[in-house]
Amino acid sequence: MDQIELQIVSKEVFGELAAHIEHGINRVLEKYQDSTRSRKLRIFRRFQELAESDYGFVSEENVQQILGHFRDRVYTHRGNTVTITADSDYRAFRRLIADLVQIQCFPKCRAPQPLNSSSPLLDETRILNCLGTMDPCKWRSDNQKASRTTLYAVSDQDYLNQFFEHQHAVRDEFLRLARHYIAEAANRFALGREFLRETDQSIFDDPMLLSQNGIPGHRGQRCSLFSKDLPDNEGLRNLVAFLHFKRNGLLTRDFAGANNHLYKFGGRTELSEYLGLSSDLAAACAVIVIDETGINPQSFYRMEYDPGHRTITPHDTLDGYYFSYVKLRAGGPKNRLIPRSDHKINAEYCFSLIASMTEAHREIASPDTGTRLLIHDGCHTEGEIHAISDTALKNGVRRLVARSKSESFIESGPNLKKLRVSRGLLEWYNSGGNPRAAARYLGNSVNVTITNYIPKELQEFIYRKQIRQFQHLLIAVSTDEQPYQMRALNISSSRELANYLESQVEESALYSRLKASKVDQIKGRPSSEVAITFVLSAQNIAFLDAAKKNYMDGTASMETKCLQKWAQFCGMVFSYIQSHGTRSQKIIMAEGISLSSSSPLQLQA
Structure with missing residues (x-):
């Protein structure tokens, strides 16, 4: 490994230990590749800057305190760096300090452990390094600020939709700008090739590089071959051809008037694109x-x-x-x-x-x-x-x-x-939340993709959405062809119901399987063998409670036999939850009964 040319360790910070630490760093970093070595040097410089600005110097007495302070600083003051990168930086620094202590080239100490991913310190500083200004890592706290736009004051489902619409919009603008510039630059390069075919190189034999044609309106006065006053873009054509044939296509200043000519046709960058690639x-x-x-x-x-x-x-x-x-x-x-x-x-x-x-x-x-x-x-x-x-x-x-x-x-x-x-997140979202889609695009493993690129807030949003969709699917299938299906699905019109069934239900594999083995098979079984799936929610509990009350007081217009079945089922569910249910299930049941009491339902056929 090449010896480090720049002095890394400050004598003002480490005093007499500086040369010793410098020597130790050179020894330790010999075993690492350039990328790892650069990371360790970069993070060590940050440690040294903190020590100098906040403590003035490093000694055996204060080094442990500085290391603890620096650990927190790495995780919380990281700009646009994601948590996983900050964690890797700190681990690289911690290993460097351990190596230096081991070879006795640093004050005896032990750098603190890296922060756990669940640390409150990280929860307060997490960022999502994607396009745009919406950050789902902070949407709940942003929603509590009265000064924030109403864009954030929405439900998690609305936020999810608006977040990805925002991602699409910003990405589309980025791509539009890039394609527009590429088209312009490609046209310049094509025009440059045309200039080379049209130009007679003999015009550059004149050492003064003057045009044989005078400036229009200036009788007898010759002008530069590269003058903007020449007609039909002749000055630009001559300049591009001269640089190609006489200067190997390089924008050099070793000809008459170069400092002026190289910048007059759209600037140096545009001029270079007539001849080759620009940054x-x-x-x-x-x-x-x-x-x-x-x-x-x-x-x-x-x-x-x-x-x-x-x-x-x-x-x-x-x-x-x-x-x-x-x-x-x-x-x-x-x-x-x-x-x-x-x-x-x-x-x-x-x-x-x-x-x-x-x-x-x-x-x-x-x-x-x-x-x-x-x-x-x-x-x-x-x-x-x-x-x-x-x-x-x-x-x-x-x-x-x-x-x-x-x-x-x-x-x-x-x-x-x-x-x-952002494109990785869009691949994940458009696939319905499949992390493999994002992993394929990013070229990473699924585990790395989930850990580094898809924040847990977005995962929570979309998984909640998937659960709701599946709940609605179960309800739609279980109430198929029943007169109360619209009410169960909270749908207000027959047309809306038909659209929902056609687009969301009838194409599903679950619907196909259950439809194929529908009531005919169930009717022939003893009632004790019938398996029923019930989606536990406050709304469904409210429906069962209403069915029981309507049956008992005889106020419902629903068919008595059907209503009796729901009332019996209500008793089974309520009894089971009361005796075997979890705490959360009992809370949901209580909420559903309260909802039924506050908004009584009249069940109709």
Whole structure:
């Protein structure tokens, strides 16, 4: 491992121990890979900053107190970092401290245990790192604030629907911006190829790079080949051709008037897109590729280019393709089947465009740089091709977001990580809450997906929804063709009932099975063999209580035999709950009886 060049340990904080700790860190980190080493160094610097700002120095007397303070700080002051990442950071730091203590290069101490996931400290600070401004992790507390918009003052089911509508809206705006920019940049590159075909290179033989044609309205005065005053976009055409033929397609400043000409045609970024890839275009392509494939932004940023290896391989029969890439955290290659997007500007289009726009630059790039997928003529060193840095890609995303006319969209701070999380949540929601759908999109295991990407609040919302749907299905099936079915389902009209049965019930496997073995089989059995399923809820208890009361006082118009059956069933249920029911079941029964008393039902045939 290369020796750490920058001084990590501050003498102001650690005093005479600084050199000893610095030496220990170098020894300990030799056994780790670059990514782990960077994480440990980053978190150690944060510890050192806390110690300096809040304590001034670290000693054997106060080190244990500082470690406890730092543990809480890592979990609660984490910006947009999710809890699982903060936990991993702290565990990496804790292991580093233990290693340093073991080799006697740090004051004797023991870093506190990581916080448990159920810690109140975490409950107060959990965040959901997805698109938009709605955070289900905090919706209940937000709902109690009078100043919040009424969007939050809704039931959990309404909130669930509005949350995912919000996710769709923000994601659609993000994709719209990206596709619009890609289309513009692709047009610029196509126009640049046309400029090269149209231009006679002999015009650049003049060392002064002056046009043979004068400026319109300025008799006898010659102008620069790259002047904006030349007709038919001739100045831009000449500039693009000159940079391609005479400067290897690089935006260098070693010609007359360069500092002026390189910025007059839409700026340096747009000019570079007539010749090759820009960081802004790479960012727009990243939005499309990440949304469609679920690749981690870091994995996309570090993707390599091999003309002999196909990143995308169309499937022989399905409308999709195999996507091959290296997942950094998995430490190996991935080959996933991805459904093909219907949009013209999709992941396949983006990879093809990137390959075309970087072809000329790969010929002059260094061997190491030429193997990277995202390369451009950057500002790092003039006259050289560089791999697009992670920072440049993030800045490109910020500039893309700033193009939106929606202030709320811009203020929500969309980025590539949030886009990937949101698409994973949408896959999960659209599948009816199946975590495998999100796991397939994200390329993770189901366990990692549930733990890291789907907050328990959303899981609770959708599972509650599924339970309600199943309860209604059971009621619909058990009351099939009965005159009181509408009341049991709390449906007000025959048309609404018909629509519900057609769309929600009749297509279900449960309905098909029960319909096939309906009353004919039950009628032939002794009554003692009949099994009945009862969905316990306050509304159903109220119905049974009403049936019993109506039967006893004779006020119902429902058929006497049917009413008698429900009254008998009521006695069985109430007796069973009173003698064998759990506390929660008894509470529900009491609520149902109270509901029946406050709003009496008159059962009708």
